[in-house]
Amino acid sequence: MTTQLRTEQILAVAAEQWPHHPAIIEAGQSISYQQLHERMLQLARRLRNAGLGSGMGLGVMAGNGSPFVAAMLAGMGCGAAVLPLAPQLQRAELDSLIADTGLHAILDDGSGSVSSPGHAITLDFAAQQWRLTWTGTPRDKPIAPNIEAAFIRYTSGTTGASKGVLLSHQRVLERVKAARQALRLTPDDTILWVLPMAFHFLVTILAYLHCGASIVVCRNLLAQSLLEHANRYRASMLYAAPMHYRLLAADRSGQLFTSLRRAISTTSALPLSIARNFQQRYRLPVLQAYGIIEAGLPLLDGDPASADPETVGRPAPGFEISLLDDNGRQVEQQQIGRLALRGPGMFDAYLKPWRRSEQIMVDGWFMTGDLARQTASGKIVICGREKAMINVSGNKVFPEEIEAVLDRCPEIRESRVFGREHPLLGEIVCAEVVTEPGMTLNVEAVLGHCRQRLSPYKIPQLLQLVSSIDHTPNGKIQRHEA
Numbered sequence: 001m002t003t004q005l006r007t008e009q010i011l012a013v014a015a016e017q018w019p020h021h022p023a024i025i026e027a028g029q030s031i032s033y034q035q036l037h038e039r040m041l042q043l044a045r046r047l048r049n050a051g052l053g054s055g056m057g058l059g060v061m062a063g064n065g066s067p068f069v070a071a072m073l074a075g076m077g078c079g080a081a082v083l084p085l086a087p088q089l090q091r092a093e094l095d096s097l098i099a100d101t102g103l104h105a106i107l108d109d110g111s112g113s114v115s116s117p118g119h120a121i122t123l124d125f126a127a128q129q130w131r132l133t134w135t136g137t138p139r140d141k142p143i144a145p146n147i148e149a150a151f152i153r154y155t156s157g158t159t160g161a162s163k164g165v166l167l168s169h170q171r172v173l174e175r176v177k178a179a180r181q182a183l184r185l186t187p188d189d190t191i192l193w194v195l196p197m198a199f200h201f202l203v204t205i206l207a208y209l210h211c212g213a214s215i216v217v218c219r220n221l222l223a224q225s226l227l228e229h230a231n232r233y234r235a236s237m238l239y240a241a242p243m244h245y246r247l248l249a250a251d252r253s254g255q256l257f258t259s260l261r262r263a264i265s266t267t268s269a270l271p272l273s274i275a276r277n278f279q280q281r282y283r284l285p286v287l288q289a290y291g292i293i294e295a296g297l298p299l300l301d302g303d304p305a306s307a308d309p310e311t312v313g314r315p316a317p318g319f320e321i322s323l324l325d326d327n328g329r330q331v332e333q334q335q336i337g338r339l340a341l342r343g344p345g346m347f348d349a350y351l352k353p354w355r356r357s358e359q360i361m362v363d364g365w366f367m368t369g370d371l372a373r374q375t376a377s378g379k380i381v382i383c384g385r386e387k388a389m390i391n392v393s394g395n396k397v398f399p400e401e402i403e404a405v406l407d408r409c410p411e412i413r414e415s416r417v418f419g420r421e422h423p424l425l426g427e428i429v430c431a432e433v434v435t436e437p438g439m440t441l442n443v444e445a446v447l448g449h450c451r452q453r454l455s456p457y458k459i460p461q462l463l464q465l466v467s468s469i470d471h472t473p474n475g476k477i478q479r480h481e482a
Contacts, residue, residue: 008077018212024066026217043074054079057143061085061108067126081149084198164351175296175345179203182316187212192235223251249277275309311379319343339372340365390419411439431460
């Protein structure tokens with residue numbers, strides 16, 4: 001009988017197979033798989049000695065790097081469910097997470113905006129002092145009933161309340177294996193890492209460790225730094241957000257990537273103009289990936305030879321998708337429907353209120369909340385969020401489509417489109433825009449640009465200049481409530 005692996009054992013297996021292979025390269029230093037595993041075991045012993053045990057919840061707050069990876073896996077190695085915490089969290093946000101999850105302790109490297117509330121002890125780790133703070137949650141109160149929980153992450157909450165998503169070790173491993181297969185990773189791969197690990201530890205970081213790849217941590221996100229790191233360490237893949245591709249596409253140094261074979265965009269829709277500018281600049285297409293906390297990485301445009309920058313590709317191995325109408329029936333080909341999916345590594349439960357995944361699924365399908373269509377070639381195009389959709393006299397309007405048009409205006413850096421109630425039309429389209437530095441907003445010129453590219457009911461009826469647009473910690477536009 002085969003014993004089921006636990007999540008932290010991914011690193012143990014990798015250390016055995018590739019002991020001297022670089023696991024993480026940061027600040028000019030290389031940490032091998034063996035070294036990373038030893039650090040993880042060392043910290044796990046200290047956490048257990050401090051009282052961390054099975055069934056507890058541990059928040060980990062630290063910046064990008066090998067200590068964060070080791071701390072996450074060390075917490076799981078103690079039997080705790082681990083919640084990654086972004087160092088930018090403010091006091092109210094941190095207090096809310098502690099209350100919502102029932103975390104027992106928080107481990108942090110001191111880089112956070114605020115310190116954790118509660119009784120703290122100091123642990124020496126990774127050549128610095130970390131704090132382990134007990135929150136006051138009774139230690140005999142498990143974080144999840146009847147589940148050997150491994151991991152907790154919160155949804156982005158772009159159009160509603162953020163939800164705590166819980167995964168068991170079995171589900172984590174299922175999704176990591178599926179992501180490794182979808183990304184076609186090998187020990188020869190080197191990934192240039194620019195995203196916050198607190199939001200992308202699962203699935204991608206674990207998938208890289210699972211296959212023995214090397215992760216190059218780049219903390220300076222300017223285009224020249226990305227190019228320098230990628231070329232110095234012979235990066236084969238860049239997994240980044242649209243913001244990073246925008247910066248790279250705007251670079252005028254003439255320098256090219258010398259070893260990069262795949263550039264993958266995630267976190268939010270990639271504007272077509274950025275994708276085209278990047279490909280023209282670097283002679284490499286940008287592939288899109290669709291990730292969702294409840295399911296992992298179910299959709300990916302994985303082949304540069306047939307890349308389509310408007311799509312998120314086809315279902316990853318083991319995944320199925322369905323596009324449904326409001327009555328739960330399959331829509332006709334190339335029609336917009338509600339995106340439903342099922343496959344390996346689906347989440348186990350929502351934390352609060354506690355609901356198992358089987359209580360949430362609809363006939364075995366997880367309803368993502370996204371609207372999508374399928375192209376003639378079988379690839380999926382994400383059209384927008386159901387809650388963000390604007391209804392103008394019965395016509396469906398997707399903010400993302402209008403934002404893509406607005407963002408192609410030379411004076412506009414970024415836009416946010418939303419609906420506003422109207423007594424006759426139901427809703428009208430409104431937009432907030434941020435201009436490029438030194439440029440002014442010519443409203444008539446922008447509306448003329450929209451009239452040439454959009455149906456009349458999609459054209460913004462209100463265009464407002466703002467100084468900035470809020471984003472979620474994951475980089476997505478923070479939507480106005482419908």
